[in-house]
Structure formats: C-alpha cells, structure tokens
Amino acid sequence: AQSVSQHNHHVILSEAASLELGCNYSYGGTVNLFWYVQYPGQHLQLLLKYFSGDPLVKGIKGFEAEFIKSKFSFNLRKPSVQWSDTAEYFCAVYGNNRLAFGKGNQVVVIP
C-alpha cells in the first residue's frame, strides 16, 4: 500500500508570509492527488486536486500545488497567507485502489 509523508506537522507564520507544505508519496503507479483542508470546527473539504494534464494546479482561496512525478511530490503553496488560512491541511494520494492520507500539517497564521 502507498504511504504519504507530510513534514513539519506544526507550522506557525505571520500574515502575508508565504506558505509551502511538502507532500511525498511512495506509490509508483498512476495516482490521483489531493489536498484537503479542515478549518477549525468545519468538516474536511477539498482544496485542490490533480488527475492529469498541467502539473501545476490551482485551487480555492489562492492555493496551488505542483505535481513533480520524478520526485513523487505534490507540494502545496500560497504566496501570501491570511489569518483565515489557519487550519489543518492533509495531502491524499489515490493509488492501488486506496486513498491514503498524510498525517497533516497544522498551520497557524498569526495576525
């Protein structure tokens, strides 16, 4: 089964700072890639996804992610964060008939 790695579980940054969250996976076959976000008190929702085509995908709220097949990575970025981006972010990889999640990044944005 595939595994998904997210590093730096806790991230604290100031408003207007740039954010990059790393995601690496182990599965060597064709994959579908997702980033989900869980805002405080809200349910898990889709931020963006990659199935095929342009490896740079744009999602909601100014987030984007880049799929680099050779590095088995799907890193999430946002050039300038806001206080409302405080949330937990999960990378997920579908492959081998399973959606596997990373352990998440708890991001706190200080006003």
Place this chain on the structure above:
Amino acid sequence: DGGITQSPKYLFRKEGQNVTLSCEQNLNHDAMYWYRQDPGQGLRLIYYSQIVNDFQKGDIAEGYSVSREKKESFPLTVTSAQKNPTAFYLCASSEGAGGETQYFGPGTRLLVL
C-alpha cells in the same frame, strides 16, 4: 441541499457496549467510506463500499462492522472488540471508487466513559 450528514455529533460509549454511527448522503454517490481521525495521525480507512450490498475492509477494520443496505446509507458499528475507540469518525462518499474526489461529512466524535 446536497451533502453528507452524520449523527450524532458526539457519542459516548460505555465499556462492553456496541454503538452505531450514522452516515447518510443525498449525492447519489455509489461509493462510501469510513475513516478514523486521531490527532497527529491523519485519516485511516476503516471500511469502504463501492456499491449497495457490498463492502470491503480498509486498513484498520478490526473491531468495526458496517452494512450497506441502501445506496444513501452506510452505518458504522463500533463493537466492544475495538479496544481504543475514542476518535473522530468521518464518513465520505464519491461518485465511483476509482479515485474520484471524496466528499466528507461533519464527523462524529466518540468518547469512551
């Protein structure tokens, strides 16, 4: 208003007791899933169902059971065999089971008394 509903929001379980968590969707999705979320652990798959009257074990199925008698419903029973049931349980659904986007419910927090 389409979506996934889970009930109850909080559930308390006594030692040796089975409890059932409800999950309903009106998205007309074929596939449904149950995940367990523990702090710092991400989401782990308990069971999934690709179609009515069929379900498969996920990565941590021991101590849990499910049924899928109706397309819109996928209840999860946490049995007394599950020794560490305190967690946040999330239900999800997708149009199919081939890697499509999964949509999540609001979750049920289970606490053991």
